[in-house]
Amino acid sequence: GQNIDQPTEMTATEGAIVQINCTYQTSGFNGLFWYQQHAGEAPTFLSYNVLDGLEEKGRFSSFLSRSKGYSYLLLKELQMKDSASYLCAVRDGDYKLSFGAGTTVTVRA
């Protein structure tokens, strides 16, 4: 089966940095995705890692270590609008995605 773990909740101050960790044990691996989801809305794509290393995209960066089954999402210069749930998802095969339970990030002024 698929096992994807991430913290349930994190709180940070506006302007700060937050790192959301994700560990996975899956039967197959064909890339790791991070999505942002606001309450009652569909997930929106943030980043994709398939090779080891860091991918940077503006204020958001994502890191992957396949040998350790580990990824993190780094959010810099936090803004109030970044308060949301962040989902770690692993692609197993061509198209099947398995999601973690999500990390709720609360940004405080």
Add this chain to the structure above:
Amino acid sequence: GAVVSQHPSWVICKSGTSVKIECRSLDFQATTMFWYRQFPKQSLMLMATSNEGSKATYEQGVEKDKFLINHASLTLSTLTVTSAHPEDSSFYICSHWAGKNTEAFFGQGTRLTVV
């Protein structure tokens, strides 16, 4: 990116009735679409894979006779929750991929409440 339109965004129905949710691919021909369900504060759980012109593939534990999936065209997949019960109340989301090297695109989601 590929656009997925899902309707309705929310629906309230009486216990025992059926509800149909539509998922349209607006700018891409999707031979495969995916249906997820999400309970409050929980992960998205894959329910089934919808295949154009053929039967859907259901995940373990998902009742195919209760959650009817039809994918009659390359741009439309529907999920019908039959004989809905309060425990079926959830957030249902469809998605598809525009290609192997892209991300999954999601519909807006449908909040189903069964009373």
